[in-house]
Amino acid sequence: AQRVTQPEKLLSVFKGAPVELKCNYSYSGSPELFWYVQYSRQRLQLLLRHISRESIKGFTADLNKGETSFHLKKPFAQEEDSAMYYCALSGGGYQKVTFGTGTKLQVIP
Amino acid sequence: SAVISQKPSRDICQRGTSLTIQCQVDSQVTMMFWYRQQPGQSLTLIATANQGSEATYESGFVIDKFPISRPNLTFSTLTVSNMSPEDSSIYLCSVRQGSTEAFFGQGTRLTVV
Numbered sequence: 001a002q003r004v005t006q007p008e009k010l011l012s013v014f015k016g017a018p019v020e021l022k023c024n025y026s027y028s029g030s031p032e033l034f035w036y037v038q039y040s041r042q043r044l045q046l047l048l049r050h051i052s053r054e055s056i057k058g059f060t061a062d063l064n065k066g067e068t069s070f071h072l073k074k075p076f077a078q079e080e081d082s083a084m085y086y087c088a089l090s091g092g093g094y095q096k097v098t099f100g101t102g103t104k105l106q107v108i109p
Numbered sequence: 110s111a112v113i114s115q116k117p118s119r120d121i122c123q124r125g126t127s128l129t130i131q132c133q134v135d136s137q138v139t140m141m142f143w144y145r146q147q148p149g150q151s152l153t154l155i156a157t158a159n160q161g162s163e164a165t166y167e168s169g170f171v172i173d174k175f176p177i178s179r180p181n182l183t184f185s186t187l188t189v190s191n192m193s194p195e196d197s198s199i200y201l202c203s204v205r206q207g208s209t210e211a212f213f214g215q216g217t218r219l220t221v222v
Binding site: 034043044045046049086088090096097098099100101102 | 142210
């Protein structure tokens with residue numbers, strides 16, 4: 001079974017402070033890991049995926065297979081980063097995507 | 110990328126009735142998924158719908174309650190049958206083409222009274 005765990009329901013940080021949203025997964029194989037973001041009144045959209053190794057809007061995430069983690073990080077939070085963030089996992093192409101419970105990031109001005 | 114349109118965007122329904130949600134994609138896609146997002150909860154997969162075959166339902170979801178159609182590679186419907194207040198939720202259509210990201214519709218907000 002595939003499972004994604006996001007331990008924090010809410011994370012509040014001050015503007016300019018570093019951000020780390022935690023994600024741990026369980027999967028017997030080589031998973032694809034994603035971070036999705038949902039801004040207020042907008043649809044769910046991809047933020048980044050582990051295979052692309054990109055930095056999007058200043059966010060990065062590194063897949064740690066030993067710790068089965070895929071934490072999302074940003075060195076300096078911005079107010080516009082306030083949103084709901086979902087970590088997600090897939091078993092590969094043409095496979096379903098399983099979502100974690102989500103973390104609401106609140107950036108305090 | 111894929112652009113997904115869902116109809117209706119929201120509805121208020123009487124208990125015991127049924128609602129059919131439509132999902133239209135601007136390109137042909139192999140896999141379509143239907144999720145439910147209950148208030149304050151994460152996305153829960155209801156079923157996977159592939160064209161030309163029966164939908165595959167996740168544990169806890171059955172075809173009699175959530176019948177799905179997938180007549181072609183750009184369209185699918187999800188029906189929520191014999192609704193109760195517990196079915197009040199946001200229902201989301203999603204598509205994926207191979208190892209791409211999953212794209213989502215804007216959701217259908219259903220309230221059952």
